[in-house]
Amino acid sequence: MKNILIIFLLLHLNTGFSQKKSTSSVKQQMRDFSIFKNEILANSAGLYFYNTEEEFNNQLDSLQLGLQIPRNELEIYKLYARCVASIHCGHTVIKVKQIYSHYLKNKSTLPFDVYFVNGKLFIKNDYNKSLTCLQKQTEIYSINGKSILEIANYLSKFISSDGYNQTHINERLKEKFMFYYYCFLKESDEFNVQYISEKKDTITTTFLAVYPTVKQKIKESDYFNHLERHIDTLNNRAKLVLPNPLPRNNTYKLQLDTFFVFLQQYSIDNLIIDLRGNTGGLSQYYLTGFFCDSNYTYESRTLQARKQPNYHYQKPFDSQRLSIFCTRIVTRNGKTTTTKESVPNYPQFKGEIYILTDGWTFSAASNLASILKEHSGAITIGEETGGSYLRCSTGNLILKLPKSNLLIKINPMKYVNSVKVTGYKGGVLPTYEVKPSDKWDSDVDVQLQFVYDLIKN
Numbered sequence: 001m002k003n004i005l006i007i008f009l010l011l012h013l014n015t016g017f018s019q020k021k022s023t024s025s026v027k028q029q030m031r032d033f034s035i036f037k038n039e040i041l042a043n044s045a046g047l048y049f050y051n052t053e054e055e056f057n058n059q060l061d062s063l064q065l066g067l068q069i070p071r072n073e074l075e076i077y078k079l080y081a082r083c084v085a086s087i088h089c090g091h092t093v094i095k096v097k098q099i100y101s102h103y104l105k106n107k108s109t110l111p112f113d114v115y116f117v118n119g120k121l122f123i124k125n126d127y128n129k130s131l132t133c134l135q136k137q138t139e140i141y142s143i144n145g146k147s148i149l150e151i152a153n154y155l156s157k158f159i160s161s162d163g164y165n166q167t168h169i170n171e172r173l174k175e176k177f178m179f180y181y182y183c184f185l186k187e188s189d190e191f192n193v194q195y196i197s198e199k200k201d202t203i204t205t206t207f208l209a210v211y212p213t214v215k216q217k218i219k220e221s222d223y224f225n226h227l228e229r230h231i232d233t234l235n236n237r238a239k240l241v242l243p244n245p246l247p248r249n250n251t252y253k254l255q256l257d258t259f260f261v262f263l264q265q266y267s268i269d270n271l272i273i274d275l276r277g278n279t280g281g282l283s284q285y286y287l288t289g290f291f292c293d294s295n296y297t298y299e300s301r302t303l304q305a306r307k308q309p310n311y312h313y314q315k316p317f318d319s320q321r322l323s324i325f326c327t328r329i330v331t332r333n334g335k336t337t338t339t340k341e342s343v344p345n346y347p348q349f350k351g352e353i354y355i356l357t358d359g360w361t362f363s364a365a366s367n368l369a370s371i372l373k374e375h376s377g378a379i380t381i382g383e384e385t386g387g388s389y390l391r392c393s394t395g396n397l398i399l400k401l402p403k404s405n406l407l408i409k410i411n412p413m414k415y416v417n418s419v420k421v422t423g424y425k426g427g428v429l430p431t432y433e434v435k436p437s438d439k440w441d442s443d444v445d446v447q448l449q450f451v452y453d454l455i456k457n
Contacts, residue, residue: 023070024403032401033067035312036080036408039399040087045302045414046393050088050163050425059086074099076404078184081158084408088425090162090362090387091394095407099183107209108182110191114140116170116177118435121148123195132205134195137439141202142194144187155180161386162366163425167359168386178212227252229259237270237455238263245281246364253286260290260347269351270455273372276356276382276447280363287368289345291353291376297418298371302337303395313397342371353378354451357430361385363392367417369428374419381454382434382447385427391416 024032037060040047047056063083071079077099084094103109112134113124120139127134140148152173159180161168173180189209197203228241240259243252263271285298355369355378366387372378393411400407432454434447 023072024076025070026068028403029067029071029076030064032076032403032406033064035401036399037064039312039410040408043397043410043412044087044089044092044393045395045412046089046092046391047087049391049393051086056086059083073404074102074183077406078158080404080406080408081183085158085160088161088163089393089411090160090165090168091392091396091409091411093160093409095398095409096183097407098405100179103179103182104212106182107189107211108186109178109210109212110193111207111210113213114177115175115440116148116152116173117440118438119149119152119170120438121177122438122440132207135198139196140193141196143181144192146185151181151185152177155184158184162362162388162392162427165359165384165386165388165426167384167427168362169359171359171386227255227259229255231262231266231268233266233268235452235455236268237272237452238268239272239274241274242278242284242287242365243281244278244365246278246284246368248282248284248286256287256290257345260345260349263349263351264347270354271349271351272354272356272448272451273378274356274448275361275365275369275385276358277360278362278365279360280365280367280387283340283364284368284371285340285342286345288342288371288376290347290349291372292342292344293348295341295343296375298340298342299367299418300337300339300416302414302416303412312400312402342375352455354454355380356447356451357382357385357428358436359383359386361427362387363394366427367392367415370417370419373428373431374417379432379454380428380430381432381451382430383436384429384433387427389417389424389426389428390419390421 051059060083063079066079067076077094077096081094084092111129112127115122115124123134123136123138123140126136142148143151146154152170155173155177156166156169159169159172191207191209192204193207194202194204223244224241225243225247227243228239230239232238238259262268283299288298353372353376355372357366357369357380361369362385366385366389369378369380369385370389373380392415393413394415395411395413397410397412398407399410432450434450437444437446
């Protein structure tokens with residue numbers, strides 16, 4: 001009996017070890033595909049925001065064709081990532097935790113950290129080994145014969161973003177460039193790197209792939225749960241840094257009320273709202289009430305799905321899913337539209353509004369930037385928002401495919417901002433485009449300084 005138990009444990013351990021590189025059978029892959037196809041077609045509100053039905057069916061056909069031969073986990077992820085990214089919905093994403101853990105356990109990256117900013121790749125820390133000495137801020141021009149811009153454009157095909165927006169994709173590449181390179185472009189166990197020396201010479205060096213040194217989780221953006229308020233009476237300006245995620249509770253409302261009372265008392269005429277790095281949260285129609293003297297529609301929400309999500313979804317009792325489930329019971333046909341209004345709050349702020357944005361200004365934060373620019377004449381500075389200026393889908397139902405264990409967010413709720421409809425298929429465009437500094441760890445905030453100069457002049 002003891003020997004049988006030992007054999008069983010050894011077999012079990014061996015199976016667990018080899019599973020990472022093992023392939024699925026075509027039959028198992030087709031079962032996963034069938035579940036994915038049914039659920040994405042039935043429960044994704046943003047499926048045809050930027051695609052025709054024919055275009056997305058072509059993507060599904062390509063995915064199905066790619067699954068006709070046995071695939072390993074990384075190959076399956078790559079196929080699904082291309083299909084999911086083609087929806088052009090920044091909320092419809094594959095959770096990459098399990099793929100990232102594989103990346104950390106493989107010789108998969110350069111022997112130094114890199115940072116992607118403004119379409120360029122830089123070395124993040126000094127690197128000294130044998131004859132090769134590279135300083136922090138050294139720019140890498142190409143890897144394995146492909147320019148950094150060429151690599152970034154290719155990786156973009158596998159990363160979800162609202163519409164045809166690029167700034168959100170660039171933010172995802174910023175700290176995780178080599179992770180995405182590993183997923184979608186890894187060609188060998190070495191990297192032939194071209195970089196620019198201090199003397200502006202182009203030098204080529206080969207580096208062996210190493211294990212990643214930074215054992216950190218994939219994260220979206222830095223989260224901070226408090227409201228930062230600054231008033232500068234000397235320069236007649238104030239700044240709000242909103243919490244991330246965006247709240248709408250009584251404490252937050254009271255903090256806003258107090259802040260706008262002080263703005264009135266000190267006769268502040270210039271307000272800066274910093275939305276950089278803010279990934280969204282709850283709609284901010286309470287905040288916009290301080291900038292409007294009459295009611296207007298802030299957004300409309302539509303729940304549209306043709307059937308109940310099946311048992312392959314995770315978190316059956318999470319608040320989003322319960323809300324969607326209850327709405328379907330009440331409406332019977334599973335489709336309802338509601339609106340939210342911005343109502344005047346007092347004291348009203350009648351000065352100039354400046355909003356700082358970047359590719360992580362997403363979801364409800366992007367909606368806020370869009371509404372304030374449209375209805376309150378706000379001036380936007382920085383980069384195009386990562387979220388759409390017009391609409392998005394959310395709901396965050398998490399589908400788990402039984403064989404591959406891929407976790408895919410599917411969103412049955414459509415949000416539409418109360419703004420003019422244009423033909424543009426991206427985020428909120430800045431009134432003044434100001435790129436961040438290439439020196440990412442500099443103490444100088446070039447975008448904020450631009451606003452200060454704008455106010456001063």
